[in-house]
Amino acid sequence: MTDDEGQEVLALLDDEYARRILIAASEEPMSVDRLTDRCDASPPTVYRRIDRLEAKGFLDEYQEFDPDGHHYKTYSTRLERVAIEIAEGSMELDVYRRDEDPADRFTRLFEDL
Amino acid sequence: MTGLAAVGLRAAHVLETTVFGLDEGTTIFFVGLASAALGSVVAWTAYRGYVRNESRPMLFLAVGVAFLTVIPFVLSHTVDLATAATDATVLLVVTACHLLGLVSIVRSFRRPDTA
Numbered sequence: 407m408t409d410d411e412g413q414e415v416l417a418l419l420d421d422e423y424a425r426r427i428l429i430a431a432s433e434e435p436m437s438v439d440r441l442t443d444r445c446d447a448s449p450p451t452v453y454r455r456i457d458r459l460e461a462k463g464f465l466d467e468y469q470e471f472d473p474d475g476h477h478y479k480t481y482s483t484r485l486e487r488v489a490i491e492i493a494e495g496s497m498e499l500d501v502y503r504r505d506e507d508p509a510d511r512f513t514r515l516f517e518d519l
Numbered sequence: 520m521t522g523l524a525a526v527g528l529r530a531a532h533v534l535e536t537t538v539f540g541l542d543e544g545t546t547i548f549f550v551g552l553a554s555a556a557l558g559s560v561v562a563w564t565a566y567r568g569y570v571r572n573e574s575r576p577m578l579f580l581a582v583g584v585a586f587l588t589v590i591p592f593v594l595s596h597t598v599d600l601a602t603a604a605t606d607a608t609v610l611l612v613v614t615a616c617h618l619l620g621l622v623s624i625v626r627s628f629r630r631p632d633t634a
Contacts, residue, residue, distance in 0.1 A: 434571060468572060471630065480572070513568035513577050517630075 412499040415488065418462060423447050424455045428464060428483050435468055435480035435510075456481060463503060468514065482510070551592045558588020579627035586620030 418424050426445040430436060436444070441452050459465045464485040470478050487502040541549070565581035568574060591613040598604050598612055 470573065507567075507571065509564050509567035509571055512564050513572045513574050516565075516568070516576060516580060516627075517574060519628075 412497075415462065415499060415501060418458055418464075419488065421455065423451055424459060427452065427455050427459060427481075428485055431465060431481050432483035435466075435482040437470070437478050437480050439478075441481070459485075462501075466506060466510070468510070469517075471517075548596070551595070555589045555592035558584055558592075562589060576627040576630065579623045583620045583622075583624035583627060586616050586623060588620075590620075591616040 423445055426447070427441055430441055430444040438449060438452055438456070441447075441456075442449050445452060447455075456465060460467060460481075464483065465481045466484050468480045468482070470480055472478065484503045484506075485501065486504045489500045489502070491498045491500070562581045562584040565577045565584060569577035569581060594616065595609055595613050598609050599606075604612075
């Protein structure tokens with residue numbers, strides 16, 4: 407990982423709302439409404455963090471279909487671990503992401519039929 | 520001998536053949552057990568997909584796969600033990616399960632946004 411990328415990851419994780427979203431969405435896929443409740447933040451704040459987290463591949467996005475035709479998205483945490491190693495005059499940062507749950511992949515594939 | 524009879528004879532011959540030294544009844548049981556086990560993996564994965572994503576199609580798919588694989592296997596080995604059912608009755612129960620399973624899978628094709 408380049409210095410710039412490492413910098414971005416650290417800046418993102420330094421954000422309290424970004425961390426709250428990652429923690430809440432690690433339980434199960436959550437909509438923006440639920441994340442707003444859980445993180446005690448405004449929807450725009452949550453949307454901004456979600457954009458940044460998705461860009462880094464820290465969140466998975468799912469499309470949900472409501473019976474009344476109102477579609478919405480849910481998010482689940484993909485980020486599993488961040489490792490920072492400092493040795494011999496250099497720092498290395500590694501990000502580990504969770505593989506998508508087979509049940510979620512199966513659902514996505516089946517719903518896309 | 521007609522071609523059909525020859526096919527029938529050959530099929531009978533295959534059935535009498537033992538696989539890995541097991542008689543046909545035992546072989547049928549283990550082959551059925553393997554499909555039931557794999558079917559339960561697919562059905563369970565679909566069910567988890569339903570719970571995690573609140574996807575109703577996945578619930579119908581899970582029920583469908585269960586009725587096609589797991590439930591007929593379980594019933595075919597319990598109905599005749601628990602009741603005085605004939606082979607025909609057991610076959611009817613199994614076939615009815617298959618029908619229910621397929622109905623459920625067909626139902627799973629319906630998407631909430633088009634319902």
